[in-house]
Amino acid sequence: MSADVGDDGRGRNGQCRGTGSDARQFRLAGAEGPMTAWCRILGEAGPVVAARRNGELWPVRSAGQPVTDLHPIVRGELDPASLTFGEPVALIDAHLLAPIGSFPRNIFCIGKNYREHALEFTTSGFDSSGTAAQDLIPTAPIVFSKPFTSVIGPGDLIDPHPHLTSMLDYEAELAVVIGRGGRDIALADALDHVFGYTIGNDVTARDRQRHHRQWLLGKGMDTFCPMGPAVVTAEEIDLANAVVECRVNGELRQKASVADLIFDVPTLIRDLSAGMTLVPGDVIATGTPAGVGIGFDPPRFLKPGDEVAATIEPIGTLTNRIG
Numbered sequence: 001m002s003a004d005v006g007d008d009g010r011g012r013n014g015q016c017r018g019t020g021s022d023a024r025q026f027r028l029a030g031a032e033g034p035m036t037a038w039c040r041i042l043g044e045a046g047p048v049v050a051a052r053r054n055g056e057l058w059p060v061r062s063a064g065q066p067v068t069d070l071h072p073i074v075r076g077e078l079d080p081a082s083l084t085f086g087e088p089v090a091l092i093d094a095h096l097l098a099p100i101g102s103f104p105r106n107i108f109c110i111g112k113n114y115r116e117h118a119l120e121f122t123t124s125g126f127d128s129s130g131t132a133a134q135d136l137i138p139t140a141p142i143v144f145s146k147p148f149t150s151v152i153g154p155g156d157l158i159d160p161h162p163h164l165t166s167m168l169d170y171e172a173e174l175a176v177v178i179g180r181g182g183r184d185i186a187l188a189d190a191l192d193h194v195f196g197y198t199i200g201n202d203v204t205a206r207d208r209q210r211h212h213r214q215w216l217l218g219k220g221m222d223t224f225c226p227m228g229p230a231v232v233t234a235e236e237i238d239l240a241n242a243v244v245e246c247r248v249n250g251e252l253r254q255k256a257s258v259a260d261l262i263f264d265v266p267t268l269i270r271d272l273s274a275g276m277t278l279v280p281g282d283v284i285a286t287g288t289p290a291g292v293g294i295g296f297d298p299p300r301f302l303k304p305g306d307e308v309a310a311t312i313e314p315i316g317t318l319t320n321r322i323g
Protein backbone atom coordinates (compact mmCIF):
# COMPACT_ATOMS: atom_id res chain seq x y z
CA MET A 1 0.00 0.00 0.00
CA SER A 2 1.31 3.45 -0.76
CA ALA A 3 -0.09 6.78 0.18
CA ASP A 4 0.48 8.68 -3.01
CA VAL A 5 1.18 12.34 -2.47
CA GLY A 6 1.84 14.72 -5.31
CA ASP A 7 4.36 17.54 -5.56
CA ASP A 8 1.98 19.97 -3.98
CA GLY A 9 1.54 17.72 -0.97
CA ARG A 10 -1.95 16.70 -1.96
CA GLY A 11 -3.03 13.16 -2.74
CA ARG A 12 -3.10 12.42 -6.43
CA ASN A 13 -6.28 10.42 -6.14
CA GLY A 14 -8.32 12.19 -3.62
CA GLN A 15 -8.20 15.80 -2.74
CA CYS A 16 -10.90 16.61 -0.29
CA ARG A 17 -13.03 19.53 0.51
CA GLY A 18 -15.25 20.40 3.42
CA THR A 19 -18.89 21.28 3.21
CA GLY A 20 -18.26 24.44 5.15
CA SER A 21 -20.82 23.44 7.75
CA ASP A 22 -19.13 20.51 9.41
CA ALA A 23 -15.39 19.97 9.65
CA ARG A 24 -15.98 16.22 9.75
CA GLN A 25 -17.65 16.14 6.35
CA PHE A 26 -14.62 15.01 4.38
CA ARG A 27 -15.18 14.35 0.70
CA LEU A 28 -13.27 12.67 -2.05
CA ALA A 29 -12.89 14.82 -5.12
CA GLY A 30 -14.98 13.38 -7.91
CA ALA A 31 -17.04 11.15 -5.62
CA GLU A 32 -20.59 11.80 -4.51
CA GLY A 33 -21.33 12.29 -0.85
CA PRO A 34 -19.11 12.67 2.21
CA MET A 35 -16.82 10.00 3.61
CA THR A 36 -18.81 8.34 6.36
CA ALA A 37 -17.09 5.06 7.25
CA TRP A 38 -13.72 5.18 8.96
CA CYS A 39 -11.37 2.25 9.46
CA ARG A 40 -7.75 1.85 10.47
CA ILE A 41 -5.40 -0.36 8.56
CA LEU A 42 -1.85 -1.52 9.02
CA GLY A 43 0.20 0.20 6.36
CA GLU A 44 3.87 -0.08 5.49
CA ALA A 45 4.75 2.58 8.05
CA GLY A 46 2.28 1.51 10.72
CA PRO A 47 -1.38 2.17 11.47
CA VAL A 48 -3.21 4.67 9.29
CA VAL A 49 -6.82 5.81 9.19
CA ALA A 50 -8.61 4.92 5.97
CA ALA A 51 -11.97 5.99 4.64
CA ARG A 52 -14.07 3.07 3.35
CA ARG A 53 -16.05 3.54 0.18
CA ASN A 54 -17.41 0.95 -2.24
CA GLY A 55 -15.16 -1.83 -1.06
CA GLU A 56 -12.02 0.28 -1.10
CA LEU A 57 -10.03 1.87 1.68
CA TRP A 58 -8.47 5.29 1.12
CA PRO A 59 -5.53 6.04 3.45
CA VAL A 60 -5.87 9.46 5.03
CA ARG A 61 -3.11 12.05 5.24
CA SER A 62 -3.20 15.47 6.81
CA ALA A 63 -0.68 18.11 5.80
CA GLY A 64 1.25 15.33 4.10
CA GLN A 65 1.46 13.09 7.15
CA PRO A 66 -0.49 9.85 7.74
CA VAL A 67 -3.38 10.19 10.16
CA THR A 68 -2.69 7.31 12.53
CA ASP A 69 -5.70 7.46 14.83
CA LEU A 70 -9.33 8.44 14.45
CA HIS A 71 -9.34 10.95 17.30
CA PRO A 72 -8.63 14.13 15.28
CA ILE A 73 -11.52 13.21 13.00
CA VAL A 74 -13.81 12.33 15.92
CA ARG A 75 -13.03 15.68 17.53
CA GLY A 76 -13.46 17.58 14.28
CA GLU A 77 -9.92 18.94 14.61
CA LEU A 78 -8.69 18.28 11.09
CA ASP A 79 -9.00 20.99 8.53
CA PRO A 80 -10.70 19.37 5.55
CA ALA A 81 -8.50 21.44 3.27
CA SER A 82 -5.43 19.73 4.76
CA LEU A 83 -6.74 16.24 4.14
CA THR A 84 -5.71 14.05 1.24
CA PHE A 85 -6.29 10.43 0.37
CA GLY A 86 -3.59 8.04 -0.82
CA GLU A 87 -3.88 5.14 -3.24
CA PRO A 88 -6.89 3.02 -2.29
CA VAL A 89 -6.47 -0.60 -1.28
CA ALA A 90 -9.12 -3.27 -1.69
CA LEU A 91 -10.95 -4.05 1.52
CA ILE A 92 -10.25 -7.75 1.15
CA ASP A 93 -6.50 -7.10 0.91
CA ALA A 94 -6.28 -4.80 3.92
CA HIS A 95 -5.12 -5.67 7.42
CA LEU A 96 -7.85 -4.00 9.44
CA LEU A 97 -7.17 -2.77 12.97
CA ALA A 98 -9.64 -1.62 15.60
CA PRO A 99 -10.98 1.64 14.15
CA ILE A 100 -9.91 3.54 17.27
CA GLY A 101 -6.33 3.03 18.37
CA SER A 102 -6.32 4.61 21.79
CA PHE A 103 -8.94 5.41 24.35
CA PRO A 104 -9.29 8.10 26.99
CA ARG A 105 -10.24 5.42 29.54
CA ASN A 106 -12.12 2.14 29.84
CA ILE A 107 -14.92 1.26 27.45
CA PHE A 108 -18.33 1.88 29.04
CA CYS A 109 -20.65 -1.12 28.79
CA ILE A 110 -24.32 -1.64 29.51
CA GLY A 111 -25.60 -4.92 30.95
CA LYS A 112 -28.97 -6.59 30.43
CA ASN A 113 -30.24 -3.93 28.02
CA TYR A 114 -32.46 -6.15 25.85
CA ARG A 115 -35.50 -7.65 27.56
CA GLU A 116 -35.08 -11.19 26.20
CA HIS A 117 -31.38 -11.24 27.05
CA ALA A 118 -32.05 -9.95 30.57
CA LEU A 119 -34.43 -12.87 31.04
CA GLU A 120 -32.04 -15.49 29.61
CA PHE A 121 -29.15 -14.18 31.70
CA THR A 122 -31.01 -13.86 34.97
CA THR A 123 -32.50 -17.34 34.62
CA SER A 124 -29.21 -18.94 33.48
CA GLY A 125 -27.73 -19.17 36.95
CA PHE A 126 -24.71 -17.09 35.89
CA ASP A 127 -26.04 -13.72 37.08
CA SER A 128 -24.75 -13.26 40.60
CA SER A 129 -25.53 -9.55 40.51
CA GLY A 130 -29.22 -9.99 41.18
CA THR A 131 -31.60 -12.90 40.99
CA ALA A 132 -34.69 -11.64 42.76
CA ALA A 133 -37.85 -11.25 40.74
CA GLN A 134 -37.51 -7.49 40.70
CA ASP A 135 -34.02 -7.85 39.17
CA LEU A 136 -35.24 -9.60 36.01
CA ILE A 137 -35.61 -6.43 33.96
CA PRO A 138 -33.45 -3.45 34.97
CA THR A 139 -35.20 -0.25 35.96
CA ALA A 140 -32.06 1.81 35.35
CA PRO A 141 -29.03 1.14 33.10
CA ILE A 142 -26.53 -1.34 34.54
CA VAL A 143 -23.09 0.09 33.79
CA PHE A 144 -19.70 -1.60 33.93
CA SER A 145 -16.50 -1.21 31.94
CA LYS A 146 -13.92 -3.11 29.95
CA PRO A 147 -10.28 -1.96 30.15
CA PHE A 148 -9.09 -0.48 26.85
CA THR A 149 -6.29 -3.05 26.96
CA SER A 150 -8.93 -5.66 26.06
CA VAL A 151 -9.56 -4.09 22.62
CA ILE A 152 -8.51 -6.01 19.49
CA GLY A 153 -9.33 -5.50 15.82
CA PRO A 154 -11.18 -7.44 13.15
CA GLY A 155 -9.52 -10.75 12.41
CA ASP A 156 -7.47 -10.77 15.60
CA LEU A 157 -7.55 -13.93 17.70
CA ILE A 158 -9.51 -13.99 20.97
CA ASP A 159 -7.31 -15.51 23.68
CA PRO A 160 -9.40 -18.20 25.42
CA HIS A 161 -7.32 -17.92 28.62
CA PRO A 162 -7.79 -21.66 29.28
CA HIS A 163 -6.04 -21.49 32.66
CA LEU A 164 -8.63 -18.96 33.86
CA THR A 165 -11.92 -19.93 32.24
CA SER A 166 -13.76 -22.83 30.68
CA MET A 167 -16.91 -20.82 29.96
CA LEU A 168 -16.13 -18.41 27.13
CA ASP A 169 -19.09 -16.55 25.65
CA TYR A 170 -19.85 -13.90 23.02
CA GLU A 171 -22.03 -10.76 23.05
CA ALA A 172 -22.53 -8.78 19.83
CA GLU A 173 -23.30 -5.13 20.51
CA LEU A 174 -23.81 -1.74 18.92
CA ALA A 175 -21.20 0.65 20.31
CA VAL A 176 -21.50 4.45 20.42
CA VAL A 177 -18.47 6.68 19.79
CA ILE A 178 -18.77 10.04 21.53
CA GLY A 179 -17.69 12.96 19.36
CA ARG A 180 -18.49 15.94 21.53
CA GLY A 181 -17.94 15.70 25.25
CA GLY A 182 -20.17 17.08 27.93
CA ARG A 183 -21.68 16.70 31.36
CA ASP A 184 -25.33 16.57 32.37
CA ILE A 185 -26.34 16.12 28.73
CA ALA A 186 -30.06 16.50 28.17
CA LEU A 187 -32.02 13.73 26.50
CA ALA A 188 -32.98 15.98 23.61
CA ASP A 189 -29.33 16.93 22.96
CA ALA A 190 -27.78 13.49 23.47
CA LEU A 191 -27.49 12.41 19.84
CA ASP A 192 -25.67 15.65 19.02
CA HIS A 193 -22.78 14.27 21.07
CA VAL A 194 -22.44 11.09 18.97
CA PHE A 195 -19.74 10.94 16.31
CA GLY A 196 -20.69 7.50 15.07
CA TYR A 197 -21.20 3.84 15.74
CA THR A 198 -19.18 0.66 15.60
CA ILE A 199 -19.58 -2.98 16.63
CA GLY A 200 -18.21 -4.52 19.79
CA ASN A 201 -18.06 -8.11 20.96
CA ASP A 202 -18.34 -8.13 24.75
CA VAL A 203 -16.48 -11.42 25.18
CA THR A 204 -17.11 -12.85 28.62
CA ALA A 205 -15.69 -15.55 30.88
CA ARG A 206 -18.98 -16.58 32.48
CA ASP A 207 -17.38 -18.47 35.36
CA ARG A 208 -15.32 -15.43 36.36
CA GLN A 209 -18.29 -13.11 35.91
CA ARG A 210 -20.29 -15.30 38.28
CA HIS A 211 -17.49 -16.01 40.76
CA HIS A 212 -16.47 -12.40 41.34
CA ARG A 213 -20.03 -11.07 41.59
CA GLN A 214 -19.19 -8.14 39.36
CA TRP A 215 -18.35 -8.07 35.72
CA LEU A 216 -15.03 -6.36 35.12
CA LEU A 217 -12.77 -9.36 35.74
CA GLY A 218 -14.85 -11.73 33.62
CA LYS A 219 -15.14 -9.25 30.76
CA GLY A 220 -11.91 -7.26 30.99
CA MET A 221 -9.29 -9.84 30.04
CA ASP A 222 -6.91 -9.12 27.18
CA THR A 223 -8.54 -9.61 23.72
CA PHE A 224 -12.07 -9.65 25.20
CA CYS A 225 -13.18 -6.51 23.32
CA PRO A 226 -13.05 -7.02 19.56
CA MET A 227 -14.09 -3.77 17.85
CA GLY A 228 -14.79 -2.72 14.25
CA PRO A 229 -14.65 -3.09 11.32
CA ALA A 230 -15.45 0.63 10.95
CA VAL A 231 -16.86 3.63 12.72
CA VAL A 232 -19.78 4.85 10.64
CA THR A 233 -20.87 8.41 11.21
CA ALA A 234 -24.14 8.91 13.05
CA GLU A 235 -26.12 10.29 10.14
CA GLU A 236 -25.52 7.10 8.17
CA ILE A 237 -27.33 4.84 10.63
CA ASP A 238 -31.07 4.65 11.19
CA LEU A 239 -31.12 3.40 14.79
CA ALA A 240 -34.84 2.61 14.55
CA ASN A 241 -34.14 0.02 11.87
CA ALA A 242 -30.63 -1.17 12.71
CA VAL A 243 -30.34 -4.91 13.42
CA VAL A 244 -27.68 -6.66 15.51
CA GLU A 245 -26.78 -10.17 14.36
CA CYS A 246 -24.22 -12.66 15.60
CA ARG A 247 -23.16 -15.91 14.00
CA VAL A 248 -20.95 -18.60 15.49
CA ASN A 249 -19.35 -20.79 12.84
CA GLY A 250 -22.00 -19.49 10.45
CA GLU A 251 -24.97 -20.37 12.69
CA LEU A 252 -27.22 -17.41 13.52
CA ARG A 253 -27.31 -17.09 17.31
CA GLN A 254 -28.39 -13.50 17.95
CA LYS A 255 -30.70 -11.23 16.01
CA ALA A 256 -32.52 -8.19 17.39
CA SER A 257 -33.42 -4.66 16.47
CA VAL A 258 -31.56 -1.83 18.17
CA ALA A 259 -35.06 -0.38 18.67
CA ASP A 260 -35.58 -3.14 21.27
CA LEU A 261 -33.01 -1.63 23.66
CA ILE A 262 -34.56 -1.17 27.10
CA PHE A 263 -32.54 2.04 27.53
CA ASP A 264 -31.93 3.70 24.16
CA VAL A 265 -28.81 5.62 23.11
CA PRO A 266 -30.04 9.07 24.24
CA THR A 267 -31.02 7.67 27.63
CA LEU A 268 -27.62 6.03 28.06
CA ILE A 269 -25.80 9.27 27.22
CA ARG A 270 -28.00 11.27 29.57
CA ASP A 271 -27.50 8.85 32.45
CA LEU A 272 -23.75 8.30 31.91
CA SER A 273 -23.08 12.04 31.68
CA ALA A 274 -25.04 12.87 34.82
CA GLY A 275 -22.39 14.41 37.04
CA MET A 276 -19.61 12.73 35.04
CA THR A 277 -18.01 14.32 32.00
CA LEU A 278 -18.02 12.31 28.79
CA VAL A 279 -15.07 13.06 26.53
CA PRO A 280 -14.51 12.68 22.78
CA GLY A 281 -13.46 9.15 21.99
CA ASP A 282 -15.44 7.57 24.80
CA VAL A 283 -17.08 4.34 23.65
CA ILE A 284 -20.34 2.97 25.04
CA ALA A 285 -21.23 -0.66 24.25
CA THR A 286 -25.01 -0.64 24.45
CA GLY A 287 -25.71 -4.25 25.48
CA THR A 288 -26.33 -7.55 23.75
CA PRO A 289 -29.50 -9.27 22.51
CA ALA A 290 -30.69 -12.72 23.50
CA GLY A 291 -28.94 -15.76 22.07
CA VAL A 292 -25.62 -15.81 23.94
CA GLY A 293 -24.08 -19.17 24.85
CA ILE A 294 -25.57 -19.31 28.34
CA GLY A 295 -29.01 -18.74 26.84
CA PHE A 296 -28.94 -22.36 25.62
CA ASP A 297 -29.62 -25.44 27.72
CA PRO A 298 -27.05 -26.80 28.04
CA PRO A 299 -24.89 -23.70 27.51
CA ARG A 300 -22.91 -23.51 24.28
CA PHE A 301 -19.53 -22.05 25.17
CA LEU A 302 -16.89 -21.03 22.65
CA LYS A 303 -13.90 -23.26 21.99
CA PRO A 304 -10.60 -22.76 20.14
CA GLY A 305 -11.14 -22.44 16.40
CA ASP A 306 -14.70 -21.11 16.67
CA GLU A 307 -15.49 -18.06 14.56
CA VAL A 308 -17.72 -15.27 15.91
CA ALA A 309 -19.13 -12.80 13.38
CA ALA A 310 -21.13 -9.81 14.58
CA THR A 311 -22.99 -7.79 11.95
CA ILE A 312 -24.73 -4.42 12.01
CA GLU A 313 -25.28 -2.72 8.66
CA PRO A 314 -23.99 -0.38 7.36
CA ILE A 315 -21.06 -0.78 9.76
CA GLY A 316 -20.27 -4.24 8.44
CA THR A 317 -19.21 -7.51 10.04
CA LEU A 318 -16.72 -7.93 12.87
CA THR A 319 -15.19 -11.41 12.66
CA ASN A 320 -12.81 -13.00 15.17
CA ARG A 321 -11.72 -16.54 15.90
CA ILE A 322 -10.97 -18.10 19.23
CA GLY A 323 -7.23 -18.78 19.33
Ligand code: MG
Pocket residue numbers: 109110111171173202287288
Ligand atom coordinates in the same frame (compact mmCIF):
# COMPACT_ATOMS: atom_id res chain seq x y z
MG1 MG B 1 -22.43 -7.01 27.04
